Amino acid sequence: MQQRKRTKKNPLWIIGAAGAFLLTQGKLLFSLLKFGKFGGLFISMLVSIWAYAIVFPWTFAIGFVLLILVHEFGHVFAARQKGLPVTAPLFIPFLGALINLKRHPRDAATEAYVAIGGPMLGTVGALVVFGIAVYVDHPMWYSLAMTGFLINLFNLLPIHPLDGGRIVTAVSRWLWLVGLIGGLVLIIYNFNVILLLIWAMFAYDLYKKYVVRRKLGADKRALAASFLVPAQPLIEQGYIIPGQEHKRELDFVTYSDLEGQQFVRVMWEGLNFQGTIPLTQQALIRRAHVTRLDRIQKEDGLHLMIHCQVDYDPFENDRYYEVPTAARWKYGIAYFGLAGFLFGMMALVRRVGEL
Structure with missing residues (x-):
């Protein structure tokens, strides 16, 4: 079979345009770094870009950090919709980023709403990158799109503190057991240090919550x-x-x-x-x-x-986990539907990128 001929466009023009904008707005950027509440966000982003650029091309590093940022802002927007005060995202090189809720959600449904906001908006961000990849027809953009879908799919694992572990709180806590066993299987067949650390913290938290606390009483x-x-x-x-x-x-x-x-x-x-x-x-x-x-x-x-x-x-409060049946179905459909969509998009990116 004869391969179709590609007319590749320069993939750097979009990132170059963004860089030019930042350079023209240098004074504004430095004022934000000095006085704005998002100063920590910008500094941690720059540090993360520098760290990832040691391993990957700098264009990919910038795109990777921006995809994580879109994911985190999904949590921020969802938290604000529920009236929960939240900090700006903070990046940790090679571990991703995090936000901090200044007040704990009042029920599992609210926790799930805030948690699913990240992979929802993050998936939209990855779709935008995939659209750019199809337009410029360059391997770097296809790799970035694949990474974006993978980031959000990874976060849907039903393991605390990943988003999936918080979403399934409103579906069924038995899915934590699925995450515990499934996470261990993933570690055995595809060893990953970060996943091992997350899984170990999750396993220890379940041990304290359902074993130690029942033996010794309250967690002081x-x-x-x-x-x-x-x-x-x-x-x-x-x-x-x-x-x-x-x-x-x-x-x-x-x-x-x-x-x-x-x-x-x-x-x-x-x-x-x-x-x-x-x-x-x-x-x-x-x-x-x-x-x-x-x-x-x-x-x-x-x-x-x-x-x-x-x-x-x-x-x-046991009432924290009392979620109406309709809400359980809603979050369950959204959770498994999003996971399936991400699987499908990863297969599509792999297929289109190899044509």
């Missing part, structure tokens, strides 16, 4: 916070400032706002001090106490840095 945790208070007024009132190693129990009250965010307000009556500590999840507070005091001299006088710790037990 602690959260630390520090508060700076002026000490000069206390000295003027004749109050004796405690030493650095001073430790004491603190009075506290805990409450939640209308959105379900829990707070702990700690109080030290002798210092006329109150401080509020937000929790990342619902919890049962065991105690609040001072772990250390630091004396800090400033221009306006002596200050105390009060280091506090809140000891708590996570509140495991």
Whole structure:
């Protein structure tokens, strides 16, 4: 069979145009790096591009990082739609990127919605790259499209902390067992260090959640916070400032706002001090106490840095996993449908790219 003749276009013009735009907007970029809340995002992106460029061509490295960025912004958009505060993505070379939810979802359906937003938008990004690949007809773009589909398919593995492990929370937690066994099979037949680390963390988390906790009871945790208070007024009132190693129990009250965010307000009556500590999840507070005091001299006088710790037990609400049957079907169809679509697109890219 005679192969069709390709008229290849220069694949660098799109990336070159993006680079030219960044150069013309250099002042804006540096202002973002210095003052914007996305400074960490840009710096971590540049570091990741540099790291990937050691292994791959720099054009592929840029495209790879941008595909990951699109995936992560899918999570950001989904979280904001659900009213969850979220940080900007942070890239970790050779491990991908992550976002941090400042408040834990209130139910499994919300967690699944935020989780599936990443591979959904990431798949759209990979489709755009595939369209460019067909247009410019160059192997680099086909490789990038294949990588984009593979990234999103990999994230659909039903293993925490991957997206798939969070999505199936709203479908059936029994799929975690499928992920545990399937992940081990993948490691045995196609060894991958990153997958091994993720699988090991997942297995250990399941062990703690369903074995250790049932034997020993609640999973005890602690959260630390520090508060700076002026000490000069206390000295003027004749109050004796405690030493650095001073430790004491603190009075506290805990409450939640209308959105379900829990707070702990700690109080030290002798210092006329109150401080509020937000929790990342619902919890049962065991105690609040001072772990250390630091004396800090400033221009306006002596200050105390009060280091506090809140000891708590996570509140495991079984209602968290109560998802309406219709929602379970919706997420199940979306999950398996997206996985099947990604498999199909990978086969299509392989076929078209080899024509």
